Amino acid sequence: MRDIVAFKGKQSSLEIEIADEADFSDALKAITERLEAKRSFFEGSACVNVVGGSLDADQKDELSNMLKRDFGMLCVEFEGGIKRTRQNLFRAQRSEQNEEKPAEFKTRPVSQKEGSAVFIRETVRNGQRIDYDGDIVVCGDVNFGGELVATGNIAVMGALRGKAHAGAGGDENAVVTAYRLSPQQLRIGGIIAIAPKNAMQVSYPEIARVMGDKIVIAPASRVIK
Amino acid sequence: MGEAIVITSGKGGVGKTTTTANLGTGLAMRGHKVVLVDADIGLRNLDVVIGLENRIVYDIVDVVEGACKLKNALIKDKRTEGLYLLPAAQTRDKTAVSNEQMTKLVAELKEDFEYVLIDCPAGIEHGFKNSIIAADKAIVVTVPEVSAVRDADRIIGLLLANEVSYVKLIINRLRKDMIDAGNMLNIDDTLEILSVDLLGIVPEDTEIIRSSNIGEPVVIKGDTPSGIAYRNIVARILGEDVPLMELKKEPKGFFASIKKLFSRK
Numbered sequence: 001m002r003d004i005v006a007f008k009g010k011q012s013s014l015e016i017e018i019a020d021e022a023d024f025s026d027a028l029k030a031i032t033e034r035l036e037a038k039r040s041f042f043e044g045s046a047c048v049n050v051v052g053g054s055l056d057a058d059q060k061d062e063l064s065n066m067l068k069r070d071f072g073m074l075c076v077e078f079e080g081g082i083k084r085t086r087q088n089l090f091r092a093q094r095s096e097q098n099e100e101k102p103a104e105f106k107t108r109p110v111s112q113k114e115g116s117a118v119f120i121r122e123t124v125r126n127g128q129r130i131d132y133d134g135d136i137v138v139c140g141d142v143n144f145g146g147e148l149v150a151t152g153n154i155a156v157m158g159a160l161r162g163k164a165h166a167g168a169g170g171d172e173n174a175v176v177t178a179y180r181l182s183p184q185q186l187r188i189g190g191i192i193a194i195a196p197k198n199a200m201q202v203s204y205p206e207i208a209r210v211m212g213d214k215i216v217i218a219p220a221s222r223v224i225k
Numbered sequence: 226m227g228e229a230i231v232i233t234s235g236k237g238g239v240g241k242t243t244t245t246a247n248l249g250t251g252l253a254m255r256g257h258k259v260v261l262v263d264a265d266i267g268l269r270n271l272d273v274v275i276g277l278e279n280r281i282v283y284d285i286v287d288v289v290e291g292a293c294k295l296k297n298a299l300i301k302d303k304r305t306e307g308l309y310l311l312p313a314a315q316t317r318d319k320t321a322v323s324n325e326q327m328t329k330l331v332a333e334l335k336e337d338f339e340y341v342l343i344d345c346p347a348g349i350e351h352g353f354k355n356s357i358i359a360a361d362k363a364i365v366v367t368v369p370e371v372s373a374v375r376d377a378d379r380i381i382g383l384l385l386a387n388e389v390s391y392v393k394l395i396i397n398r399l400r401k402d403m404i405d406a407g408n409m410l411n412i413d414d415t416l417e418i419l420s421v422d423l424l425g426i427v428p429e430d431t432e433i434i435r436s437s438n439i440g441e442p443v444v445i446k447g448d449t450p451s452g453i454a455y456r457n458i459v460a461r462i463l464g465e466d467v468p469l470m471e472l473k474k475e476p477k478g479f480f481a482s483i484k485k486l487f488s489r490k
Contacts, residue, residue, distance in 0.1 A: 123420055125382030126375050143378050143418060161418075
């Protein structure tokens with residue numbers, strides 16, 4: 001027999017496919033069990049697309065609330081089997097935030113989470129992790145073993161030596177910038193970059209962003225607005 | 226009312242116990258009343274390093290369990306006036322002393338002693354939490370190695386999170402020749418990463434091993450590089466302004482020795 005729920009890893013999100021013939025409460029139970037088994041892996045970093053299952057509005061609400069509340073999912077989408085491009089996915093999230101106004105698109109790519117930021121006024125040390133639904137600004141260093149996870153952008157007013165994950169909800173327009181950008185690992189949206197073995201040390205601020213399917217680092221002053 | 230200082234590092238084997246023994250002895254030599262508390266229950270070493278192993282009757286666990294009075298468990302060091310040791314238990318483990326018991330014990334010791342030095346076990350588990358819970362200040366010991374500095378960074382983060390805001394650093398086992406050759410983290414890099422004040426630098430010294438084995442801290446004679454370094458650190462703890470020791474590397478070769486000859490004052 002086919003499983004009533006199937007999990008698929010997509011480039012920047014998780015897809016949960018519910019069999020059309022499945023009973024809703026069975027499906028809910030199956031999803032909980034699967035997520036519970038690998039809680040730390042899924043928690044806090046994923047966007048979920050729910051496919052199939054022919055759910056009504058109440059059931060969608062219930063499932064969406066459960067995923068957000070119990071598993072820290074940042075956004076839950078329902079697409080009824082139609083494959084969307086990532087651009088459309090962002091548009092959907094944007095318009096969800098400003099429900100009255102239709103989403104306005106500027107010519108410059110902006111992070112969807114712009115507007116809400118947290119200031120960390122100390123050095124983020126080894127073993128410390130900052131999670132924030134929005135932008136993170138660190139007034140200090142981020143040391144080896146320190147981690148930043150933001151759904152928006154990351155700015156470090158010091159040396160970034162640890163790990164940084166911007167656009168943790170899947171937003172590849174997010175950027176990471178630091179006075180000294182020498183992270184162990186950099187993630188923007190679903191793309192991961194690891195520091196090269198003999199990384200060049202520079203003494204000016206740099207900015208990392210996604211171009212195509214790669215993370216590209218450039219001097220912060222040279223980036224075109 | 227004295228102050229409690231925890232000596233900690235995160236990583237094992239960087240010299241917490243040696244540092245505790247030397248700083249405690251050094252402070253007592255300067256006329257202060259000092260007690261060393263070995264919080265490394267189950268893996269006690271401080272008693273060996275300070276040469277009091279054979280005189281242990283009661284230990285820290287006996288005290289907190291009420292099997293003896295605190296003053297009965299304290300061992301007086303006969304060599305150094307004003308120096309006492311509260312040894313760890315060897316047959317128990319870290320969970321034998323609770324955070325509340327430790328807090329009460331240290332408060333009691335602070336009434337009688339000017340300095341309570343707590344030798345923290347390696348790691349960040351119960352033993353670590355137990356050691357820092359009652360501390361007013363912390364001295365973090367590290368060696369110029371990447372892994373030790375990372376652990377020190379983690380420890381400093383935990384200390385700050387646990388409201389121990391006075392944190393100073395000792396860089397131990399420094400080898401000038403290796404730094405010059407670029408094979409060891411240099412002092413500036415270490416300080417930049419850890420962003421805490423430097424209390425002192427202790428050079429690598431084979432004399433440390435000998436002194437630990439015979440149970441006589443190097444600070445007593447004070448005629449070796451490490452002994453001088455520990456004396457300087459003690460002076461800094463007492464608020465004196467002592468410049469950092471100049472680390473010398475023996476010049477090699479004929480011209481160097483000629484140069485050395487002429488540069489002598």
